[in-house]
Amino acid sequence: MLEVRGVRQVFGGVTALDDVSFRVNRGEITGVIGPNGAGKTTLFNIITGIYSRTAGAVFLEARDISGLPAERLASLGMVRTFQNIELFSHMTVLENVMVGLHARSKSGMLACALKMPWTVAEERRIRTEAMAWLEFVGIADLAQVEAGNLPFGKGRLLELARAMACEPRILLMDEPAAGLNSQETLGLARLIRAVREKGVSVVLVEHDMELVMDICDRIIVLNLGRKLAEGTPRQIQENPEVISAYLGEEL
């Protein structure tokens, strides 16, 4: 599905990622964990085309996507969410999700300005589908609220709905549980499983070990920019190197 091959990233002399390689299998939930500063978010930013890498390559279903700008990836089936949710805060919740359907709609500037019949029809489709995704994450009742006024937990759900509206084949989530209470985290775990049920592969960076061990099929451990280990949650929990990297933390 997704393959990261020998990715290296240097920021002005500091090596943030060093020769990181791994694969993500179709239909699985893959967790990327590691102590702070391990390079997890950098890795995400490289995979999703926000940073350009120093060396290495990223493949999406055998297609080399390294170097492609972020906006090309949505139509290739890859979207992501952000650690500090990036909502369109002056737009309504519904409109946020409607932007998620951008890559799957095509009315151009002229057609939109002239309000051509097919544009109107497309707009109607966008609205219905967006509503359906809001129902999927369970915030359909908030559709007309301005996104900036949402409580943090709901914002996370909105971000998930917006990402799902792209109908991705692979979804990357950067610390989806950060800032959520335990109740909300449980709901999130249920949702992530539901996302997988729809045939979407999921990669998540996460600090909440309980969540990671609970829902992930496979886990990749980064430490100081290098891949430390890779395996099932069980294998990771028993890996002595991982334990020493996380010394003192309960896995």
Next chain:
Amino acid sequence: MIKHPLCKYTAFVALILIIPFVLKGSYLINVMVFVGINTMLAIALNLLLGYAGQISLGHAAFFGLGAYLSGVLTATHGMNPWLVMVAAAVGVGLLAFVIGFPILRLKGHYLAMATLGFGIIVYIVFNETVDITGGPSGLSGIPNLKLGPVAFDSDLKNYYLVWIVTLLVVLLAVNLADSRIGRSLRAIHDSEVAARVMGVNARLLKVQIFALSAVISSLAGSLYAHTMAFVAPASFGFNFSVELLTMVVIGGLGSIYGSFLGALLLTLLPEFLRFLHDYDIVFYGLLLMVMIMFMPGGLVRGIPALLRRMMTGRKKGETVDA
């Protein structure tokens, strides 16, 4: 409040149609011609600034290019004004498209400065190419537009001419704002990185809206040249770019009808501030600052909020729950 976009638009058209009867014989009808031109310009800038969130302090340049292209090619070279108008709009749009790529890579203050620099360069060119533009003293003898037997040579005729185009621009802008494209522009405004992740080609879209904005400005410029029959560089300098910005901000960023309000207010104001002579500039500066400080959403949002507050009898400081 009228909610449905079509009703709003119909009401607006009705208002524009009524105005000539109300102002019959008044010189204000002439002022309303300029309100129309300024409305187009403000909408053009608003699409860029209010929707896409990209500032331009050089929009007077596109307006001026349209005006001078029309003026020079019709007055000096006797070409067909309608053809020139279209050709100028296309040409100016292309120019904006080309310079849009490097300019819109910049953000915030840098973007403001780059557009400002562009505006000043164009302004200097208007002044210095005396052989073509007539330099600082201007270019006169620009013919009025003609459509078959009708020559647009009176204020009233020009009113209808300018406002037909303006109403068309309003309609197209309202449609665009309320579409997939408008939504993507606002998304770029709020979080460019998230918009890109959702597949919005932010860079291209910004350049496209910049070009569209330039096309509208150029059209307004051509109409201005033909209704005035005279153009001079002073109308297209930095001050006018700032005035356009003021219209957009005062009317309300991201509101098409707000741009009309802003244009109306700032075009009519000098008529009522005649007694201030040159000192109206002080008033503008003050107005601009006060609006940003106390009504950052512009008149479109500020006035309803004020009315609501007055009607419910709430005092300042209390929050009005939506």
Next chain:
Amino acid sequence: MEQILQYSLSGIATGAIYALIGIGFSIIYNATGIINFAQGEFVMLGGILTFFFLDILQFPLWGAIILAVTGATLCGLLFERLAIRPLAKATPINLVIVTIGGSILIRGLAMLIWGKDTHSVPSFSGDNPIAIGSATLLPQHLWIMGITLAVICLNKYFFYHTINGKAMRACAYNPRAAGLVGIDVKRMVLLSFVISSAMGSLAGIIIAPLTMTAYDVGVMLGLKGFCAAIIGGMSTGMSVVVGGLLLGVLESLGAGLISSGYKDAIAFIILLLILFIRPQGLFGKAETERV
């Protein structure tokens, strides 16, 4: 060849002015993230207040200069308190607009008070040209270079060797952290406006004898100063000075050798080229966006 030397020399003098104004831009930008479009107006105030105190109120030159700097600085202080501070949470675009509004207001008031006429200010020490090789310089040129140099040294000393200067640098790097360690960030913002309006007005005063002064000279000078700051990557140090000198010399050469009508255009073409090719300035490092 002689001409080139002559143009370069006078270019250096105007460039020094651009540098002073540019550093003023940078100081405010670093402290607040605001580009103060009203910066040029303080330059204008410097020149026109000097004229006012000297010609109208009959103060001696040195007294007029001190009063002019004080007056312009007070304006800067008021501007910060009345327009900038209340807008602490405004968007960059709104801040740009407010400073533009402020600049129009100040310019308009100056027109109201001193009219639209151009006023002259006498040179500090006569107008007898000094020959340097085949070129000549006016004593005022030397004043400009000398005062600029002194101000820059003072500036350097302030930012690196005084507690307030260090605190301001801390605010520039990270205002929140600076606030946490007990630095009064608001006061530092105010101070940045005070310093840069003082520097701007001084620039306006020392150039006034060469270019005369009027209510509207601030616009162009301010914009050129901003060019210098952009070329120098918005630093408060030598790179802006180099930027200003580069701009001054190129502009002066361009005006002399190509066309004087396009003198102002040259500065802005340089600005655009730099923004297009190296938006971080000639000497700056690129930044990566954090998500």
